Amino acid sequence: MGEVASLRAAIAALVHDGDTVALEGFTHLIPVAAGQEIIRQRRRNLTLVRMTPDIVYDQMIGAGCARKLVFSWAGNPGVGSLPRFRDAVQNAWPVPLEIEEHSHAGMANRYVAGASGLPFAVLRGYAGTDLAGLTDTVKPITCPFTGETLTAVPALNPDVGIVHAQRADRAGNVQFWGITGVHKEVVLAAKRSLVTVEKIVDRLRERPGAVVLPHWTVTMVAEVPGGAHPSYAHGHSDRDNDFYVTWDSISRSRTAFQRWLDEAVFATTGGVAP
Incomplete structure (x- = not known):
């Protein structure tokens, strides 16, 4: 390498x-x-x-x-x-x-998930935007610990x-x-x-x-x-x-x-x- x-x-x-x-x-x-x-x-x-x-x-x-x-x-x-x-x-x-x-945060976290061997990343960064309705790779997800609705994006x-x-x-x-x-x-x-x-x-x-x-x-x-x-x-x-x-x-x-x-x-x- x-x-x-x-x-x-x-x-x-x-x-x-x-x-x-x-x-x-x-x-x-x-x-x-x-x-x-x-x-x-x-x-x-x-x-x-x-x-x-x-x-x-x-x-x-x-x-x-x-x-x-x-x-x-x-x-x-x-x-x-x-x-x-x-x-x-x-x-x-x-x-x-x-x-x-x-979003910037979404893209950065997608790379981090990819580098970490994880299938997706979770963040709050899309709150208040309409990207979830326009982009198939932005999905709501419920936190299993608090019940809060967050956003998941797939790893890059x-x-x-x-x-x-x-x-x-x-x-x-x-x-x-x-x-x-x-x-x-x-x-x-x-x-x-x-x-x-x-x-x-x-x-x-x-x-x-x-x-x-x-x-x-x-x-x-x-x-x-x-x-x-x-x-x-x-x-x-x-x-x-x-x-x-x-x-x-x-x-x-x-x-x-x-x-x-x-x-x-x-x-x-x-x-x-x-």
Whole structure:
């Protein structure tokens, strides 16, 4: 486990048509390069899972990779909506997109249940919402001890979980810090996992507050410097705010989006598209 490979080889080995794939990262350490490599390898009929799908999922949906999106919030953070996502939902372009909506707490607890080997999670987070009436995977449940009505959501166990991190060693142990989101949970919940990293080192150094994923929890590791762009990797890169604004204009036009896809993704061999 923790096999070190190129990004191209890792995606080819781990991500298959029809898979359920989770690319996680909350503002920080978003595995954008991995998402673009999935586009480059023309994967299809994926169920994409993510708490906060932003522009990398807009790109994947617009490229025709997805048949379903499981999520709790979607948007271009600080800018606006996701035009390729909206086009797929409203106009079935380039293919129809099914959606399954949850709360942030619901999604996080679904990953925790999956990582814990449990069939479902229980929480109060859906009280006062109409999601239970709109989402089949949100169900009321009665507490056997107090009689309180709570909400149950099924565990998430993606076929593939993908995250980005600051570094890994050559044995495949991974270390990350900053806003850690649900990195640990999605890797532990997934059947197969890929961690792209800024740097592979001979030995991990101690760092207060850092999370370490032992090599036996990770299927594959790929060194992809800048692999989170335009999001940031704490200690390595800053958030590229200008790109988020630029993406809004690119993504509003099908023609402009397809031109960007051809020039920035399909015409390149790897890394993050500019």
